[in-house]
Amino acid sequence: MPQISNPSTLPIFCSLTYQRFLFCSLQSKCISSSSSPVPSQQHIAHLILDQKSVSQALQTFKWASKLPNFTHSQSTYRALIHKLCTFRRFDIVKELLQEMPNAIGSPPxxxxxxxxxxxxxxxxxxxxxxxxxxxxxxxxxxxxxxxxxxxxxxxxxxxxxxxxxxxxxxxxxxxxxxxxxxxxxxxxxxxxxxxxxxxxxxxxxx
Structure with missing residues (x-):
């Protein structure tokens, strides 16, 4: 996973992101009230696309990778790569492509x-x-x-x-x-x- 700048901001940011996810989950009723909330890959992809900077998009991606029972997929990688392309960070895109086969078991x-x-x-x-x-x-x-x-x-x-x-x-x-x-x-x-x-x-x- 590419290095994230200013990791000290991650806990606060993740808390806010998770609250947004919970709100979306409750609204869409994708997660039953009897189970612990686990975001879908679609939820995470949308959260990544909503971010306003490269660092925030990377932080969201890394935060999601640490959630219990969550695994990244082609869709979440695609969302992050789209965001990186928007900011012309093609150097990080290359790193992500190389890590995908080991990270999710399939190439881009x-x-x-x-x-x-x-x-x-x-x-x-x-x-x-x-x-x-x-x-x-x-x-x-x-x-x-x-x-x-x-x-x-x-x-x-x-x-x-x-x-x-x-x-x-x-x-x-x-x-x-x-x-x-x-x-x-x-x-x-x-x-x-x-x-x-x-x-x-x-x-x-x-």
Missing amino acids: DEDIFITIVRGLGRARMVKRVIKVVDLVTQFGKKPSLRIFNSVLDVLVKEDIDLAREFYRKKMMGSGVEGDEYTFGILMKGLCLTNRIGMGKLGEQGA
Whole structure:
């Protein structure tokens, strides 16, 4: 788990967070009155997303990991990674990805990689967006069509030529066939650059 700055603030913060969780639990009636309140993974994910800073998001995540009978999941990691991407803390994101297989028994899922792609896209880190495809393979997985399309959607907004090259070399080179959404993304990029005459992408290999 990445180091949390100013850990002395954790007890007070955790107390407030737990009160918020109890209120939400009572309102939604997710937890029966006869059992001790244990937050769901969805509750924790929402709490993480509600935080206003990197340190608070990390504190919430660490606090939850110490609750009895609670274990983190893809959804809670995804919430934390989304928050870190918002603040461009991609260094901590990398640490979280590496710890996931041991922490929860499975590597990052497709939605987490798409979250990273979109976060890098918002930060306009185009070269790093492309490298997410290679990052997926480091976990013994083959990038899905959804991941390729997410990368492509970022690239067309920045550089249509780079997007077309990515489609040819990365997507087609990996044996991944595009769908209607893929070609819609590429057409959007051509329209943005007034190059709609090159629109028969599927027939011309983009």
